[in-house]
Amino acid sequence: MPELPEVETIRRELEPVLGLTIDSVSVTGRRSVRRQPVEEFVARVTGQCLVGLRRWGKFLLVDLEDAEVLVIHLRMSGQLLLEAREVPRARHTHLVFFLSSEMELRFVDPRTFGECFVSEASDERGLPVEIAHLGIDPVVGELTSDSFDKMVKDRRIALKSLLLDQRVICGIGNIYGDEICARAGVRPTRVAGSLTRKERGRVLDSIGVILEDAIEQRGSTLPDGSYRNLSGLPGSYQDHHEVYGRKGLVCRRCGATIKGVVLGGRSAHFCPRCQR
DNA sequence: CAAATATCCTGATAGC
C-alpha cells in the first residue's frame, strides 16, 4: 500500500519523463478518472508537456503546462509503471499515457480505489483545490516542534489515529504509523494530548527518521506485492519493520511478543515492553 | 470532538 516513501520513490524515478509530452491517453478503466468526465480529463492532458513532479502526502502531482496539474493517488493497490510499448500490459491497466519518448506510463489498479484527475494549482502551496484540505507534508513542509506540539495539544485522539489523519499530517499510513510509534517508544493507542514533552520530541524525530530511512530503502513491499516501483521492482524497507505485520513475533529489541490491536478500524502493532 | 461503522474492490489465504 503506497504511503509517502513509496510515492516519493516513484516521484524520483519519474524524473526522466520531464520534458516529454503526453501524445495521447487511453482510459479503459471505469473508476480511475474521478471528479470530472473522462472526456474532459483526456482533453486537458493530451498534448501537454510534463514540466514538474511534486508530491504532497500520498498524492503525486505532475505539473503540466499552463499551471495545470495531473493528480494521481494510488490508494491501496495502484501502481505506476513506465514501460516500453512492446511490453505486454499488466492485468487491471486502466490508464495509459502515450509519451513522446515511445514509452508508456501505465496506471494499474486491481482494487480500483486509486484515482486520477486534472486540476490547477490554486493555493499558496501549489495544491489543487480538491486536495487543499491536506495538512503538512512532513518531508516537503517544515514540521517543527512548535507546529507539532500544536497538532498534538489537547487532542483526545489516539496518537496513531492522529498521525494517520491526512488533514493534520499527510503521507503516513498504517505501516509507517506503527513504525513511527515503535521507534518513539510510545503505544499507538496513547491519547495524543497525554504525551510528555520528551515523548513528543521522540515522535517528531521518529517521523523524520522512519520516513527518510524508508525512502532510502525505496519503500516497503509486503508479501502481497501490492507496491512496486516504476520498473515493477520491490522496495526493501519491509525488512526493517520492527512491529508492522509482526504480531506474535518477538521484539528484536527486548524479546517481548509483539501485540496486535484494532485501532480506528485498522490493525495496529506494538511492543508492550518497549512502548508505553 | 472522537470513535466506530460502512463503503468502494480484488486477490491472497485460511478453513472446510
Add this chain to the structure above:
DNA sequence: TGCTATCAGGATATTT
C-alpha cells in the same frame, strides 16, 4: 481439489 468466507486498507460519509 475446490469452494467459500475472511481479511487487507486510504479516504470519506455517516452514525453513535
